[in-house]
Structure formats: structure tokens, C-alpha cells
Amino acid sequence: MSLTKNLHPDEKYKAGKLGTQMTLVGLGLIAGMGILSLILGAVHKGPGGEDDHFKRFLYAYVTSWAWIASLSIGMLWLVLLHHLTRSRWSTVVRRIAESMTGAFPIIWLAGLGFVLPVLFGYKDLYYWAAPDAAKDPAIAHKLGWLSPGMFTMRYVIYGAIYIGISTYFSKKSREQDESGDPKISISLRRASGPGMILFSITTCALAFDVLMSLAPKWYSTIYGVMFWGSGEIAAFAALGLIVLWLQRNGRLVHSINEEHYHDIGKWMFSFTFFWAYTAFSQFMLQWYGNMPDETVWYKYRMFGDWQWVSIAILVGYWAFPFVFLMSRWTKRIVPSLVFFAVWQLVFHWLDMYWDTMPQYDWTMVGNHNAGPLAGPIALHHVGFTAVDITVWLALIGFFLVGTGRGLKGNLIPVKDPTLGMSLAHEQL
Amino acid sequence: MSDPTETSEKPATPATPAAPATPAAHDAHDDHDTPPPGDGDGNGNGNGQDGALYGILAQYDTPGELLEAARKVKDAGYSEFDCYSPFPVHGIDPAMGIKRTILPLVIFCGGFVGATGGLLLQWYCNAYQWGWNISGKPTWSIPANIPIAYECGILIAVLTSFFGVWAFNKLPQVWHPLFRSDRFARVTDDGFFIGIEAADKRFDAEKTKALLEGAGAIAIENVHFDPDPANKQMPKWIMGIIIASTAFALVPFAIAAKARNTKSSEPHWNIFPDMDYQPKAKSDQADDLFPDGRENRGEIANTVPRGWLEADETFYHGLEHADAGDSWTTGFPKQYPDSSAVPPDLRGQPFAIDMRLLKRGQNRFNIYCTPCHGYDAHGQGMVPTRVRSEGGNWDARNLVDPSGPVVQMPNGQLFNTISNGYAKMMGYAAQIPPWDRWAIVAYVRTLERAQNASHDDVPAADQGSIK
Numbered sequence: 001m002s003l004t005k006n007l008h009p010d011e012k013y014k015a016g017k018l019g020t021q022m023t024l025v026g027l028g029l030i031a032g033m034g035i036l037s038l039i040l041g042a043v044h045k046g047p048g049g050e051d052d053h054f055k056r057f058l059y060a061y062v063t064s065w066a067w068i069a070s071l072s073i074g075m076l077w078l079v080l081l082h083h084l085t086r087s088r089w090s091t092v093v094r095r096i097a098e099s100m101t102g103a104f105p106i107i108w109l110a111g112l113g114f115v116l117p118v119l120f121g122y123k124d125l126y127y128w129a130a131p132d133a134a135k136d137p138a139i140a141h142k143l144g145w146l147s148p149g150m151f152t153m154r155y156v157i158y159g160a161i162y163i164g165i166s167t168y169f170s171k172k173s174r175e176q177d178e179s180g181d182p183k184i185s186i187s188l189r190r191a192s193g194p195g196m197i198l199f200s201i202t203t204c205a206l207a208f209d210v211l212m213s214l215a216p217k218w219y220s221t222i223y224g225v226m227f228w229g230s231g232e233i234a235a236f237a238a239l240g241l242i243v244l245w246l247q248r249n250g251r252l253v254h255s256i257n258e259e260h261y262h263d264i265g266k267w268m269f270s271f272t273f274f275w276a277y278t279a280f281s282q283f284m285l286q287w288y289g290n291m292p293d294e295t296v297w298y299k300y301r302m303f304g305d306w307q308w309v310s311i312a313i314l315v316g317y318w319a320f321p322f323v324f325l326m327s328r329w330t331k332r333i334v335p336s337l338v339f340f341a342v343w344q345l346v347f348h349w350l351d352m353y354w355d356t357m358p359q360y361d362w363t364m365v366g367n368h369n370a371g372p373l374a375g376p377i378a379l380h381h382v383g384f385t386a387v388d389i390t391v392w393l394a395l396i397g398f399f400l401v402g403t404g405r406g407l408k409g410n411l412i413p414v415k416d417p418t419l420g421m422s423l424a425h426e427q428l
Numbered sequence: 429m430s431d432p433t434e435t436s437e438k439p440a441t442p443a444t445p446a447a448p449a450t451p452a453a454h455d456a457h458d459d460h461d462t463p464p465p466g467d468g469d470g471n472g473n474g475n476g477q478d479g480a481l482y483g484i485l486a487q488y489d490t491p492g493e494l495l496e497a498a499r500k501v502k503d504a505g506y507s508e509f510d511c512y513s514p515f516p517v518h519g520i521d522p523a524m525g526i527k528r529t530i531l532p533l534v535i536f537c538g539g540f541v542g543a544t545g546g547l548l549l550q551w552y553c554n555a556y557q558w559g560w561n562i563s564g565k566p567t568w569s570i571p572a573n574i575p576i577a578y579e580c581g582i583l584i585a586v587l588t589s590f591f592g593v594w595a596f597n598k599l600p601q602v603w604h605p606l607f608r609s610d611r612f613a614r615v616t617d618d619g620f621f622i623g624i625e626a627a628d629k630r631f632d633a634e635k636t637k638a639l640l641e642g643a644g645a646i647a648i649e650n651v652h653f654d655p656d657p658a659n660k661q662m663p664k665w666i667m668g669i670i671i672a673s674t675a676f677a678l679v680p681f682a683i684a685a686k687a688r689n690t691k692s693s694e695p696h697w698n699i700f701p702d703m704d705y706q707p708k709a710k711s712d713q714a715d716d717l718f719p720d721g722r723e724n725r726g727e728i729a730n731t732v733p734r735g736w737l738e739a740d741e742t743f744y745h746g747l748e749h750a751d752a753g754d755s756w757t758t759g760f761p762k763q764y765p766d767s768s769a770v771p772p773d774l775r776g777q778p779f780a781i782d783m784r785l786l787k788r789g790q791n792r793f794n795i796y797c798t799p800c801h802g803y804d805a806h807g808q809g810m811v812p813t814r815v816r817s818e819g820g821n822w823d824a825r826n827l828v829d830p831s832g833p834v835v836q837m838p839n840g841q842l843f844n845t846i847s848n849g850y851a852k853m854m855g856y857a858a859q860i861p862p863w864d865r866w867a868i869v870a871y872v873r874t875l876e877r878a879q880n881a882s883h884d885d886v887p888a889a890d891q892g893s894i895k
Contacts, residue, residue: 003518280574287571326536328528426518 004420008254013412018249019099022404029397033390040387047361047381054117055124059360060391061114062125066211066227066352067392068399069107073203073228074235075100076162078267079169080199083185083192089263091422092255095413096242098173100235101166103402108159110398119152126151127363128216138217138293146213154209161202165195170406173413180415203228211352214359218297222282227355229275234348236267237341242403244338251411258332259425265331268344272325275351276318300358305382309354317347328427349392357382479653482605483509483625484636485612486645491517494620497643498523501622504639508628512606512621531596535589542584546577561814603660605651623651740765743779744862746840746847756840760866770863781870789871792864796856800824805875822852827872828879835876842869 007013041057075097082090082097090097114125123130128146133139144150169188176184204224212223240261247253286294301310321340330336361381413419488494491513498511502525511520521528554560555568594600606612606623615621622645624636633650640648654660698704709715711724718725727733738744743761747754766776794803802809805827815822827834834842846865849855860868883891 284571284574328532428516428518 003424005423006420007412007414007423011254011412012251013255013410013414015251015407015409015411018246018251019404019407022407023401024404026397026400026402026404029400030394031397033394033397037387037390037394040385040390044385044387047383053124056360056385057387057391058114058117058122058125059356060385060388061395062210062214063352063356063388064349064392064395065107065111065114066231066356067234067349068103068395069111069206070227070231070348070352071235071238071399072101072103072107072166072402073162073199073206074232075239076104076166076169076199077196077228077232078235078239079166080192080196083169083188084196086189086418088418088421089260089425091416091418092252092260092412092425093239093243093264094416095173095411096246096407097239098166098170099406100239100242100403101162102170102406103399104159104163104166106398106402106405108155108163110395111155111159115152115155119148121148124363126213126216127359128213133216136217142216146216151209151213154205158202158206158209161198165199169195173416174409176416177410177414182417185417200228211355214356215297215362217293220282220286220294220297222278226275226278226282229271229278230348230351232271233268233275233344236264236271237344237348240264240268240337240341241345244334246411255412255423258334259427260422261334261337262328262331262427263425265325265337265340268340269322269325269331272318272321272344276322300362301354306354306358306361309350309382313347313351313354317344317351321347353388357388479655481626481633482651482653483623483627483631484633484640485606485609485621485623485649485651486640486643487611487614487647488620488622488644489646491620493644494622495519495523497622497640497645500643501624501639505630506624506628506636508631509622509624512612512615512619512623514616514618514620517620529596531589531592534592535585538588538592539581539585543577543581545584546580547573549580550576561817563810564814600662602662602666603654605653608654609649609651611647611649735768737767742840743866746838746843748840756838756844758838758840760839760870764863769861774863779866785867785870786874788864789867789869789874792860793868793871796860797868800853801827804828804879805872824853828876830876830880834872835880839869839873842872 037057037060041054041060044052044054044056046052046055078090078097079094079101081087082094118126118129121129126146127133128139128143129148134143139146168191172184172188175181207224207227211227212219243252243256243261243264247256283298286298289295300306321344324330325340330340361383416422486497488497494511494513495517498520501509502523507525509524511517511524513520550573551568559567561567606621612619612621622640624631624640630636637648709723713723714721715723740761740763741747741749741754742757743763743765746757748757760781761779763779764770764774764777793805797805798809800809800811800822801807801824806829807824807826809824812822812824825834826832829835837845843865845853846860846868847855847857847862856865
């Protein structure tokens with residue numbers, strides 16, 4: 001037993017055609033599901049049978065866009081954390097995490113799907129863009145910040161920051177594959193601190209802009225942290241699944257073992273709890289504070305049909321995985337980890353859905369100015385539709401195209417000074 | 429130091445088989461038949477006194493050799509042995525055949541018990557034993573109890589893990605036979621050791637030694653118990669500190685218990701006297717510093733504090749000035765004063781009884797007056813209702829009773845009552861500015877009118893429909 005190991009001589013660590021395969025699957029999903037979504041979105045009717053002008057489509061688009069964005073955001077955080085804390089276990093999976101952050105340009109391109117309509121005058125997605133918003137004193141003073149032009153500008157800035165940080169870290173990491181220069185590790189460690197600060201502020205602001213401003217009267221300062229924590233669960237789940245897929249294709253079979261899966265599982269577990277902690281903090285303060293402008297967001301989700309989604313998230317996204325991922329063995333036995341990874345990915349989507357979709361419902365049924373519960377609660381329905389799912393699949397396509405783009409060359413940082421320790425990594 | 433024979437062949441100090449450890453001094457490590465004491469090998473402490481044989485200690489050069497040796501010892505069927513190293517050696521547990529600890533499971537149970545206990549504690553205190561009706565809120569509501577339950581879960585889980593580690597490691601134990609070996613001191617530096625206890629069923633002085641040597645030991649020695657049972661006990665001064673601090677920790681409880689069960693005419697204790705008696709001036713206190721003996725410096729002669737002018741007697745005090753004496757005004761002020769106490773757009777404007785005033789009055793009334801007087805002003809608000817439900821008595825005046833005093837009151841007197849209070853009612857001048865008080869007066873008048881309306885008040889066109 002030694003503290004470091006050399007890369008196995010038979011290890012296949014070149015991506016080969018796998019990245020292209022992933023990209024092709026992604027393109028297929030975009031083409032098939034994208035067209036289907038557009039058709040379904042065009043024919044979708046509001047609850048009263050009226051034409052909803054792609055409103056459902058765009059709500060589903062924002063939901064699933066937040067889902068794919070959170071995967072890359074989550075992995076960018078892992079890369080930053082890896083350098084910040086000089087982690088060792090994660091060296092073997094860092095290149096794959098970097099590939100997932102390589103999806104940022106494609107994800108931001110995909111996001112134009114809802115940003116451009118807003119910029120060019122679509123009023124129904126974000127209520128603050130609607131003409132009535134200016135009449136509401138609780139929203140009117142926010143319209144300087146929440147205006148289509150400002151919104152688009154910030155969207156571009158966020159994208160530039162994410163793409164900038166992720167490109168810098170991936171590029172330097174690949175440079176080290178060639179030169180093996182340990183100074184690169186040191187310079188990345190220096191950059192990771194400021195990078196983490198910039199990352200945190202950007203992620204919070206992104207969550208406020210894209211998700212929280214769907215309900216422009218409501219506000220919560222912990223919202224961005226909650227979005228990030230929830231996304232981190234899914235990001236680690238996705239990382240585990242991509243690693244498994246690579247191993248099934250004969251890559252990295254000697255390098256990544258249950259010790260590393262165990263750590264991926266630990267992160268999933270800890271963020272399952274972290275997300276629940278922040279989500280409960282937000283709920284608890286607003287519930288106890290009992291201020292109408294805050295509780296209205298929860299009242300909508302606690303009564304009527306939506307309460308069943310809330311309960312499903314409480315049990316499915318927190319209680320069940322929390323209890324079962326606590327055990328060492330559920331994280332070390334790969335099929336069990338895969339089960340929880342898929343499970344949490346689905347529930348992360350439901351969590352995003354729970355964040356966004358009630359606003360759709362409320363703007364369709366309620367009078368926004370009078371508040372979301374102006375109409376009887378019985379009128380409000382969860383109303384899962386096919387377009388929610390097809391848009392999700394199409395956006396997964398964007399994520400796969402972006403990640404496939406990054407899966408090229410070495411799948412492991414072959415000359416990273418900590419690689420040996422990462423290969424020999426063992427859980428005590 | 430590296431020659432195994434050096435230690436083994438060191439001339440034995442004359443082993444005095446005196447004072448074989450008494451059974452009472454045995455601990456968990458040696459609850460077996462004591463092998464014959466003093467087999468001729470020396471312990472490094474050089475006191476010339478050896479108790480029963482504890483076991484054989486072998487030193488290895490590297491963690492890898494230690495791991496290998498541990499595997500061999502396990503494969504030879506030994507179970508009563510342990511490995512000692514300066515740092516955690518990966519893979520030592522499976523090499524020694526140690527199963528994973530059940531500590532995590534115990535901690536989970538501790539956390540579960542803590543969280544459940546926290547919930548039960550809150551239920552017992554808040555909902556079952558001493559339920560308080562606070563503004564009609566339920567005494568038992570899960571979300572409010574989660575933080576405490578969570579904290580209790582963490583607390584008990586952490587305590588379980590802390591004391592669990594002690595218990596599973598058979599701590600506290602203030603001595604160990606291995607500490608009698610000088611060589612063993614290297615275990616905190618660069619020494620890797622295996623100690624096989626004589627208590628093991630397969631232990632055989634010669635065969636065991638041969639096994640350890642065969643596994644590459646660089647030094648081997650026999651280790652004996654300390655013959656003096658006193659050295660196996662917790663030092664008396666540590667016991668003294670534990671007992672004293674435990675007793676000291678009980679003092680507050682004893683004082684509280686005594687205070688609950690006895691009567692006393694002594695003043696209560698000031699644990700923090702500087703908090704109870706703070707060196708600061710309050711307006712109603714006496715003070716030697718100033719010649720008039722008061723803390724309160726009062727107003728400076730010939731000045732009026734900003735916003736205190738209140739020249740308009742009617743607006744600020746509800747009074748109608750007359751040479752014969754002031755009386756309560758029966759109407760409303762004629763004009764808003766040009767003062768910062770009034771909203772900017774009303775300053776200097778004529779006082780108008782309009783919808784804005786009534787809406788404002790309704791809003792303020794609902795905030796400040798309804799807890800006692802109720803939304804309909806019948807005096808049946810939440811406070812009287814709750815006091816009655818607790819068996820007490822609290823009457824709030826019915827403001828709209830046609831035979832009651834309020835309906836007869838001039839507006840100025842009603843304004844004055846809101847400002848300065850009446851009987852149990854405190855004045856609201858501090859919370860409600862004058863123009864809001866007038867708005868409330870107008871709203872109360874509206875309520876009186878509405879509650880005591882007659883059929884004739886209904887517009888002629890509608891009279892037929894409700895006759």
C-alpha cells in the first residue's frame with residue numbers, strides 16, 4: 001500500500017470518438033425533441049382553452065434551462081474547489097468536470113431561446129415585462145433592473161464570466177498535460193480564490209434574474225444559494241453517470257474506482273442535506289414572518305394541487321435519498337449510486353419545475369395585480385404537459401452537445417502533480 | 429536499536445516474581461489466567477520490577493512491512509493483537525481482520541433519538557403541559573419545531589460519537605503496559621509496532637516470537653505488566669478534579685432546588701449587578717449631580733423643541749378655545765397645520781372628510797384598535813376574547829352602543845381618549861400621529877352611523893327591497 005500510484009500502463013485515457021458520439025446524441029435530441037417541443041408549444045392551450053402563445057413552452061424552457069445550467073455551474077464549482085483546497089480525490093475526475101463546464105457556451109446559446117423573445121418584446125414569460133407591471137407600486141421601482149435590455153445585458157455578462165472562468169481553468173489544465181509544469185497548479189490555486197468569489201456572486205445573481213424574477217413581487221435572499229445547492233446535487237449525479245458511461249466504454253477503468261464514486265456520492269449526500277437546509281431556512285423564515293408579500297409564494301405551493309408536488313419533493317428529493325445515501329455502502333456500490341444519481345437528477349428537475357411553473361399557473365388563472373390567490377385555489381392545477389418533458393429532453397441535448405465538445409484528448413490530467421495521490425485515493 | 433537480538437538477549441534484570449498482579453487490578457486486557465510472571469526479558473523502564481507477561485512487541489521499519497506482518501499474524505489465527513503507528517496506515521483494518529466499526533450506526537441512532545426527543549420535548553412543553561394561546565396560533569406546529577429538533581439531533585449525535593469513541597476504545601485508561609517499553613516511544617515518531625497479547629489463545633512465547641521475526645521485525649521484546657496495582661489507577665488528583673468539578677456543576681441546581689422549596693425574605697441575588705443596576709441616567713431618577721436633584725434636565729426656557737409647537741389647539745388637542753374656558757370640539761379641525769407631523773400633500777390644506785380620510789382611519793383602526801375593540805367596534809376583540817377563554821375578565825368598551833358614552837362624546841373628547849387613554853387603555857399619541865387620530869375619529873363616527881342605521885337611511889329606491 002502506498003500513498004501514490006502510477007497511471008496503469010494499459011489505461012485508456014484518450015477520449016477518442018466518445019465526445020463526438022455524445023455530441024451526435026445531443027444533436028439528435030435537439031433536432032427531434034426540439035421540433036416536437038415547438039409543435040407542442042404552438043398548440044398548447046391555457047387553462048381556459050385560450051391560445052397561450054408559447055407561454056407554456058417558454059416556462060418549460062426556463063425550467064429545463066436552469067436544470068442544464070446548474071449541472072455545468074455545479075461542476076465549475078467543483079473545479080474551483082479542487083484548486084482552492086488542493087483536493088486529491090478529485091484529480092482523476094477533474095478533466096471530466098472541466099468537460100462539463102466546457103458546455104457553458106452551448107448552454108448560453110441555448111438560453112437565447114428564452115432571452116431573445118424577452119428582449120424583443122415577449123410579455124408573457126416575465127411578468128415585469130408586461131405593461132401592467134409598471135402600475136404595481138411593488139414592482140414599478142424594480143423595473144430599472146428588471147427590463148428586457150438590462151436583463152439581456154446581465155445574461156451576457158453572466159455567460160461571459162462562466163465561460164471565462166471555465167475556459168481559463170480547462171485550458172491551463174490541458175497545458176499541464178503537455179508541459180507537466182507544477183507551477184500551473186500553483187497559478188490555478190491562486191486564481192481559484194477570486195474565481196470562487198466571482199462564481200458565487202454570478203450564480204446568486206443568475207438565480208435571482210432567471211428564476212426568482214418570474215415572481216417579481218416576491219424575494220428571498222437565500223434563493224441563489226438554494227438554487228446552487230440543489231444544482232450541485234444534480235451536477236455530482238451527472239458527473240457520476242458520465243464517469244460510469246466512460247468506463248463502460250473502456251476508458252479510465254483502472255483509474256476511477258469505488259473510492260472515487262464514494263466521494264461523488266458523499267457530495268450528493270451532503271448537498272441533499274445542504275439544499276434541504278437552505279430550502280427549509282427560506283420556508284421557515286417566510287412562514288414564521290407571516291408577511292403576505294412573502295408567504296404568498298408558499299401559500300401557492302402549500303395548498304391545492306401544488307402541495308402534492310411539494311410533498312413529493314420533500315420526501316423524494318430530501319428524506320429518501322438523505323436516509324439511504326447516509327450509508328457508506330449505497331455510495332460505494334455503483335448500481336446503487338447510479339440509482340440515486342438518476343433519482344436526484346429527476347427530482348432536481350422537479351425542484352426547478354416547482355420553482356418556476358406555479359408562476360405560469362398563477363399568471364394564467366389569477367390576476368397578477370391582485371396577487372396569485374385572487375382566483376380560488378381550486379382553479380390552480382399542476383398540469384404536467386408533454387411539452388414540459390420534450391423541452392427538457394431537447395435541452396439535455398444541448399448539454400450533451402456542450403459536454404461532448406469538451407470530451408476530447410486526455411480524459412485525465414496525466415501530468416498533474418496530485419494525480420498519483422488521487423489514483424491511490426482510499427477512504428479510511 | 430535495529431538488531432532484534434539486542435533486546436532479546438539483553439541480560440535480564442533479576443526478575444522478582446514479587447507482587448503478581450492481583451485479580452482486582454486486572455482490566456479487560458488480561459481477564460485470563462495470568463501467565464507466569466517475569467520470564468527473563470527486561471522491560472525498558474529499568475525498575476527491575478515486572479508483573480505478569482503482557483505480550484510480545486515487535487517493531488517494523490515501514491508501514492508496508494507493518495501491513496504485511498499484520499496480515500501474517502492474522503492468518504496465523506491471532507486475534508488479541510494490535511498495530512501501532514505514527515499515522516493512520518491505509519488498509520490496516522482489513523489486514524488485521526478488523527470489521528468496520530458500528531459507531532456510525534450508533535451515532536445515527538443517537539441522532540434519531542435526539543431529533544425525536546427534541547420534538548417530544550417541545551410537544552410536552554408547548555402543547556401538552558403548558559400550552560399558551562398566543563394570538564390564536566396553534567400550540568403545536570411542526571415547522572416551528574424543526575430547528576430545535578434538528579439541533580437536538582445534532583447534539584445527541586455528536587455526544588454519541590464522542591462518548592462512543594471513548595467507550596469502544598475502552599477509555600479512559602490511564603496506563604498501558606506498552607508504555608513501559610522505551611522502544612515503544614518511537615511510535616509517535618517513526619516506529620511501527622505490533623503487539624500480540626499473551627491473552628491470545630494461540631500465544632506461545634517461542635512460536636509467536638518466531639512468527640514476528642519471520643515477518644521481518646527489526647526488534648522484538650517481551651512486555652510485562654506493572655507489578656504495582658497503584659499504577660493502573662487513575663491518578664488521585666485527576667479523580668479529585670473530576671469529583672470536584674462534578675460537585676461544582678451541581679451547585680446551581682441545588683440552589684434552584686432550595687429556592688423552589690423554601691421561603692425567604694432576603695432580596696434576590698444579583699448575579700450580574702452591573703446589568704441589574706446600570707450606571708445610566710433615566711428621566712425619572714434622582715441624581716446628586718444637578719442642583720435640583722433630578723436626572724431630567726427639562727426643557728430649556730423660551731424654546732420649543734422641533735415639532736412640539738402644536739399651536740392649533742383643535743388639531744392637536746381636540747379643544748375649542750373660548751374666553752369662558754376650553755371645551756371639547758364637536759366638529760373636526762378646519763385645516764391641517766403646516767407641520768412636518770402632517771403628510772406633505774396635506775400641509776396647510778383644508779381638513780376634508782373624504783374617502784381618503786375614512787380609508788386611512790379604517791386602516792389605522794384595524795391595526796391599533798381592533799385587538800381590543802374588534803373590527804366592528806363592539807368591544808369583542810382578540811384580547812378580551814382570549815382573556816375570557818383563560819377565565820379572566822377584560823372589558824373593552826363598545827364604541828357603537830347607542831346608549832353608551834362614546835356615541836355621546838364630542839369628537840374632541842374621543843380624540844383626547846385616543847391620545848391619552850382612558851382607564852385601562854393606554855394613550856396612543858406615541859404610536860399614532862394626530863392626523864391619523866382624527867382619521868380614526870372619523871372612522872369610528874362612520875362605524876357608529878353604520879351600526880345604528882335606521883331603515884330611513886337606505887336610499888329611497890332600495891327601501892322596498894329590504895323592508
